[in-house]
Amino acid sequence: MLLLLLGMPFASDASAATPENRASGAGTRIVVDQVGNEVELPAEVNRVVIASAWPLASVFCLFEGNVDKLVGLDPAIISAAENSLLVKVAPKIVHVPSGFSKNGVLNVEELLKLKPDVVLYASAVPGDYEACKRAGIPAVGFRLDVKGFNAVETINSWMELLGRVMNTAIEAEDFVAYGRDMQHKVAERLKDVPQSGRPRCMFIHGYEASAVRVPGASSWADYWIGASGGVNVASEAGKGTKSVNMEQIYAWNPEKIFITNFLPLLPDDLYGNRITGHDWTPVEAVKRAAVRKLPLGMYRWYVTCSDSALMLLWMAKENHPELFADIDMNRTVKDFYRKFYGLALSDGEVASIFEAKREAAAGI
Incomplete structure (x- = not known):
C-alpha cells in the first residue's frame, strides 16, 4: 500500500503546518482541521464516514490497506x-x-445509524458540517484551496491531516518528493515557452439546459492549465465555476477542451454535435479533434488525489506534446503504481485509466 511502502516520516512544508493533536477529556483529543475548527475525537477512531471529501477515500484505503474502518461513503x-x-x-x-x-445532501437519521466516530467533508460543502454539528457527530473539514488549488501540494496536506485524524504517523517522504520533482520537471521544460506558444484551454465541468459550466480562476482547472503550459480562457469569467452560453465559448474559441470525469459527457458527444441546444462545430478544439476526457486511476484526476503528479505530467504532454515526446505515459504510470501502490498493472489496466467512461460520472 502507498503509505506503508514508503520508508521515511512525512514532513510537510512550513506553510502546511497545523497544530498537533492534543489531549482533551478522558479518552479524547482535539484535532484542528483545515477550516480552523477544533474537533474533539476519540483517542482511537474506528468508524469513519467520508461525505463530500470524495478524493479522500482512495487515500484512506491506501493508508489503512482496507475498508474495515469505513462505515459510510x-x-x-x-x-x-x-x-x-x-x-x-x-x-x-x-x-x-x-x-x-x-444528491450531495446528508440524511442525518441515516448517518446516525452508521454510528460514525468522525465524518470527513470538504470545506466547500459547509452544509455537511452543519448537519453533523446538529447531530452531535464530529466532522473534520478538508479545504480544496488549501494550497491555492495546487493539487500536488494539496494531497500532501490532506494526508497529513488524515494521519492526525486517525492518530497514526504517515510515512510518505518519497511520495512527497516524487510530486515535487514532477512539478520541477514540468516547469523546467515549460520555462521558455512564450505566452503566444501556450494553447488556449477550457475545462467543461457540467451542463445546464442553456449553459455550460466552466471552471474559471481559483479552480483545479486553472491550476492544471497554468501548470501544464496553457492559458485558461475561462479565467476572465471570475473565480470558481461559472455558467456560460455558447456565444461566450465561441468568443473564447479554445484550442483544447478537457472534460472532467464528474459528468458523463464524452469527446465524441462534442465531435458528433449530440448535445441539444449546443452547437460545437465552430469551436477550434472540436475542429482539431483536441477534446479530451480526463483520466481516472485511483480516483478522478480532475481534483487532488494520490495520482495528481501523473495528472500534471499528462496535462503537460497534452498541451505540449513536442516538449514531452520522450515521456511514455504508460511506462510512467506502471512505474508509479508499482512503486507507491505495490500494483503491477497490465497494459489493459493502464489503458483503462485513459479510456473515457460515462459510468464513472458522479451520481450515475
Whole structure:
C-alpha cells in the first residue's frame, strides 16, 4: 500500500503546518482541521464516514490497506471506485453503505445509524458540517484551496491531516518528493515557452439546459492549465465555476477542451454535435479533434488525489506534446503504481485509466 511502502516520516512544508493533536477529556483529543475548527475525537477512531471529501477515500484505503474502518461513503465515491483501479486495492469498497447521502445532501437519521466516530467533508460543502454539528457527530473539514488549488501540494496536506485524524504517523517522504520533482520537471521544460506558444484551454465541468459550466480562476482547472503550459480562457469569467452560453465559448474559441470525469459527457458527444441546444462545430478544439476526457486511476484526476503528479505530467504532454515526446505515459504510470501502490498493472489496466467512461460520472 502507498503509505506503508514508503520508508521515511512525512514532513510537510512550513506553510502546511497545523497544530498537533492534543489531549482533551478522558479518552479524547482535539484535532484542528483545515477550516480552523477544533474537533474533539476519540483517542482511537474506528468508524469513519467520508461525505463530500470524495478524493479522500482512495487515500484512506491506501493508508489503512482496507475498508474495515469505513462505515459510510458518498455515492459519488462508490461510482468512481467501481470504474477505477481502487477496487484492486480495496475490493470491498463498493459494498460500503452510501444511503446516508443523496444528491450531495446528508440524511442525518441515516448517518446516525452508521454510528460514525468522525465524518470527513470538504470545506466547500459547509452544509455537511452543519448537519453533523446538529447531530452531535464530529466532522473534520478538508479545504480544496488549501494550497491555492495546487493539487500536488494539496494531497500532501490532506494526508497529513488524515494521519492526525486517525492518530497514526504517515510515512510518505518519497511520495512527497516524487510530486515535487514532477512539478520541477514540468516547469523546467515549460520555462521558455512564450505566452503566444501556450494553447488556449477550457475545462467543461457540467451542463445546464442553456449553459455550460466552466471552471474559471481559483479552480483545479486553472491550476492544471497554468501548470501544464496553457492559458485558461475561462479565467476572465471570475473565480470558481461559472455558467456560460455558447456565444461566450465561441468568443473564447479554445484550442483544447478537457472534460472532467464528474459528468458523463464524452469527446465524441462534442465531435458528433449530440448535445441539444449546443452547437460545437465552430469551436477550434472540436475542429482539431483536441477534446479530451480526463483520466481516472485511483480516483478522478480532475481534483487532488494520490495520482495528481501523473495528472500534471499528462496535462503537460497534452498541451505540449513536442516538449514531452520522450515521456511514455504508460511506462510512467506502471512505474508509479508499482512503486507507491505495490500494483503491477497490465497494459489493459493502464489503458483503462485513459479510456473515457460515462459510468464513472458522479451520481450515475
